[in-house]
Amino acid sequence: MNDARLLVRLLGVSMRSQLQYRASMVMQSVGHLLVTGIEFLGVWALFARFGQLDGWTLAEVAVFYGVVNVSFALADAGGRGFDQVAARIKQGDFDRLLLRPRSTALQVAGLELTLKRIGRLSQGLAGLIWGLSALGVGWGPGRVALLAWIVVGATSMFYGLMVVQATIAFWTTESLELMNVLTYGGVETAQYPMSVYRRWFRRVFTYVVPLACVCYLPVLALIERPDPLGAPLWAQRVAPAAGLVFLAGALALWRGGVRRYTSTGS
Amino acid sequence: MRGYVAIAQARARVLLQYRAAAVAGFGTQAFWGMIRIMIFEAFYRSAMADGAPMRFEEVVSYVWLGQATLMTLPWNLDREMADEVRTGKVVYGLLRPVDLYGQWFARAFALRSAPMVIRALPMFAFAMVLLPLVGLEAWALEAPTLEGLAMWLVALGVAILLSSALTTLWSVALMWTVSGDGVTHLAPALVTLMSGMVIPLPLLPDGVRAVVVWLPFAGLVDLPVRLFSGHLTAAEAAPMLAAQLVWWVLLVALGRALLGRGVRRLVVQGG
Amino acid sequence: MAQIEVEQLVKTYAVSERRPGLWGAVQGLVRRRQRRVKALDGVSFEIGRGELVAYIGPNGAGKSTTVKVLSGILVPDGGRCVVEGRVPWEERIAHVAQIGVVFGQRTQLWWDLPVVDSFELLRDIYRVEPPRWRRNLDELVALLDLEPLLDVPVRQLSLGQRMRCDLAAALLHGPSLLFLDEPTIGLDAVSKLAVRAFIQRLNRERQVTVILTTHDMDDIEALCDRVMVIARGQILCDGSLEALRTRFGHQRRLTLELADPHAPLVPEPGTALLGREGARVSLAFDPAEVTAAELIGRLGARYAVRDLWVEELPIEEVVARLYDEEAAA
CATH class of the missing domain: 3.40.50.300 (P-loop containing nucleotide triphosphate hydrolases)
Known part of the structure; x- marks a missing residue:
């Protein structure tokens, strides 16, 4: 069985296991929906109080919010396996993956597909659809394709972050929570247009983690708004590729981590 | 009373051992706080900010104090307690010569106070000392007046009491659900919004705010923070604090009643 | 190969x-x-x-x-x-x-x-x-x-x-x-x-x-x-x-059941004490150095023995002695 089919098969197995605990899954999904819903309620309340955010409207922010939450939900749902790596290393269960004749990244990716992220996903979709409709930008095939391209780029980037976080576990399994700064912090950051942040902060989320490239710039092209920071339109359209590059880099790092693991044996 | 203190102390000592988690947690929260502040900063650049019911400086202290005392929020359960409820081991608590609700409350109290102390101090140092040093005075936490500090401490005490009562209530609720997922996933959503963690309660639409400040969640974050920053005077806060204490009494009574019924059920069924 | x-x-x-x-x-x-x-x-x-x-x-x-x-x-x-x-x-x-x-x-x-x-x-x-x-x-x-x-x-x-x-x-x-x-x-x-x-x-x-x-x-x-x-x-x-x-020269284990579970033990030449649990005492010995009959005679004279049996040294004991030897080295 080739790698892609095996991945689908493994993820299918993970879903089947979760369906055995249906009640718990429904609860968690609803909880997730409420948590993200409440976050958006907060955004709405601030707009009700202040009218606008640095020249951006609620509908525009809703699109940013939607794109980042849809992408993060997809990456988070599919990349949960990488979340298990630190625990597996600590318990010695990672060895089992090395004992099977397949790439470790593939096997880890196949460990888990979390269904409960559907809460965040639907929340994001709702924000996205409402935002785009409120802005009245229309739903031509070009726009749908651009939207899909943005989601691919942003999902790859968030997936890459999870791979990086898991890779660090080959060096240390302590203080991994610090990486949440980049994952959950990145989600929080990208829910608002980048131009509202200070310059040093924008740089971190452009060059260290290409969040601006996968969420901010292409969304501008999507809602047809010129960049207050001056990025040209073609750059806005190409930018999601940075997410794929980031993921490729993360996987290269992962291979280095596995090599280190097999040579230190810790 | 001595028994409860001993139970709380024993649990606190264990909780204080998770230092690496505390270091990582501090870094995450400091970063988080900065993101929040930048977003508020952008909102305050709008024309309508002049009429806002809070100064930007007060919002900044809201963010930092919220982060510093994050661990007092009742948004999770003591994992050890949760396991004991699930496995039915709670019944052993009945063997000790102290009141069962008191034991649970004492452990919740430890959970809500000890981890907060090791997180709050670095957060104060970061927000009051480090930020001005690196040129971010606008984001720094302003030092409180003496009255503000005193009132904050009082309100923080009330917040921990409230939070412990709510935490205990979540634990008791576990006796009725199979996995407890309901509580552990729905409680945080409720608590974050109603306490002011998502956005400061005064910035909510006026109609909503008028209700929310009288609910038992305002005492967790909103009241202490606004006393610290001087947004509320002691005189203004007194009736609100009193209301929170009334809530506390009600929550304890409710928790006690439910626990009593839960235990009877367990004993009858032979858990 | x-x-x-x-x-x-x-x-x-x-x-x-x-x-x-x-x-x-x-x-x-x-x-x-x-x-x-x-x-x-x-x-x-x-x-x-x-x-x-x-x-x-x-x-x-x-x-x-x-x-x-x-x-x-x-x-x-x-x-x-x-x-x-x-x-x-x-x-x-x-x-x-x-x-x-x-x-x-x-x-x-x-x-x-x-x-x-x-x-x-x-x-x-x-x-x-x-x-x-x-x-x-x-x-x-x-x-x-x-x-x-x-x-x-x-x-x-x-x-x-x-x-x-x-x-x-x-x-x-x-x-x-x-x-x-x-x-x-x-x-x-x-x-x-x-x-x-x-x-x-x-x-x-x-x-x-x-x-x-x-x-x-x-x-x-x-x-x-x-x-x-x-x-x-x-x-x-x-x-x-x-x-x-054979590394241990085909040693044997002699297990004694003493009448008095608190009887003080005296080290016996040519034997090694393997363990004692109350009245039950086990010794290792090499029949090439001291014969079973001789050893039993000597022990019978010193203690009130209720029961005894001789067997091949179990592999656990062999390995345990090997580990001990190594730890001592």
Whole structure:
């Protein structure tokens, strides 16, 4: 069985296991929906109080919010396996993956597909659809394709972050929570247009983690708004590729981590 | 009373051992706080900010104090307690010569106070000392007046009491659900919004705010923070604090009643 | 050429030490004090196809390090290791497709799924041709009596049932080499016997080479013609069970049942005290130095003996004495 089919098969197995605990899954999904819903309620309340955010409207922010939450939900749902790596290393269960004749990244990716992220996903979709409709930008095939391209780029980037976080576990399994700064912090950051942040902060989320490239710039092209920071339109359209590059880099790092693991044996 | 203190102390000592988690947690929260502040900063650049019911400086202290005392929020359960409820081991608590609700409350109290102390101090140092040093005075936490500090401490005490009562209530609720997922996933959503963690309660639409400040969640974050920053005077806060204490009494009574019924059920069924 | 050739393997671990206190925890984030531990210190051996070898030693002696190197998931610092003509860690994927590994302490099956689903997943992961997989599965199901277990979720299996399924899981792809890490740990007597019988048949009938690490000496006595003992990273002894026994000159164990459980013991020349539990005292002695009759006579004169019996020194005692000797060296 080739790698892609095996991945689908493994993820299918993970879903089947979760369906055995249906009640718990429904609860968690609803909880997730409420948590993200409440976050958006907060955004709405601030707009009700202040009218606008640095020249951006609620509908525009809703699109940013939607794109980042849809992408993060997809990456988070599919990349949960990488979340298990630190625990597996600590318990010695990672060895089992090395004992099977397949790439470790593939096997880890196949460990888990979390269904409960559907809460965040639907929340994001709702924000996205409402935002785009409120802005009245229309739903031509070009726009749908651009939207899909943005989601691919942003999902790859968030997936890459999870791979990086898991890779660090080959060096240390302590203080991994610090990486949440980049994952959950990145989600929080990208829910608002980048131009509202200070310059040093924008740089971190452009060059260290290409969040601006996968969420901010292409969304501008999507809602047809010129960049207050001056990025040209073609750059806005190409930018999601940075997410794929980031993921490729993360996987290269992962291979280095596995090599280190097999040579230190810790 | 001595028994409860001993139970709380024993649990606190264990909780204080998770230092690496505390270091990582501090870094995450400091970063988080900065993101929040930048977003508020952008909102305050709008024309309508002049009429806002809070100064930007007060919002900044809201963010930092919220982060510093994050661990007092009742948004999770003591994992050890949760396991004991699930496995039915709670019944052993009945063997000790102290009141069962008191034991649970004492452990919740430890959970809500000890981890907060090791997180709050670095957060104060970061927000009051480090930020001005690196040129971010606008984001720094302003030092409180003496009255503000005193009132904050009082309100923080009330917040921990409230939070412990709510935490205990979540634990008791576990006796009725199979996995407890309901509580552990729905409680945080409720608590974050109603306490002011998502956005400061005064910035909510006026109609909503008028209700929310009288609910038992305002005492967790909103009241202490606004006393610290001087947004509320002691005189203004007194009736609100009193209301929170009334809530506390009600929550304890409710928790006690439910626990009593839960235990009877367990004993009858032979858990 | 032997199936496994190992020559002068060396592996050193860096173990980081935590400093006490809060400041130590903070320092630990930046720099750690490290201590070097030699897990393998020049290990050499050869194993031929179809052998059934016990690999034993005290905890931390280097057993699992050796197994990790042989299975390709750990790179040694020095030395040579060739398995089936391959250097395991250089061609991990090709190598692990040819071996099977069973850890007695943990299962490789999917916890929430019926057993047969795990077997199907392993077929896809190992890329086993379906007809070949079917054949192997049928054979293993018959040998291990798995038929009633196939549709049961793994989490509902007993330990012994799970171990039988894990054995099958490790063999579905038809490996020529099988590593068993404490396969009988925690099993009841019946399950132990079933597992042992299966391993023996597998080895005899399919010529699968088996390397068994265990603390259970009954496993070894029942199964293995060859025993390798490792301690502190070095092979202490490699040969048949018989050879291991002769190392201690065919010692015997004399067990006495004293009338007075509190009787003070006097050291007896030519014997070593193995242990005492109340009235029951066991001694090791070498019949070449002192005959049984003489010893019994002397002891009978000194103590009120209610009962006594002489037997061959059990393998546990042999190994324990070997470890002791090594620790004292």
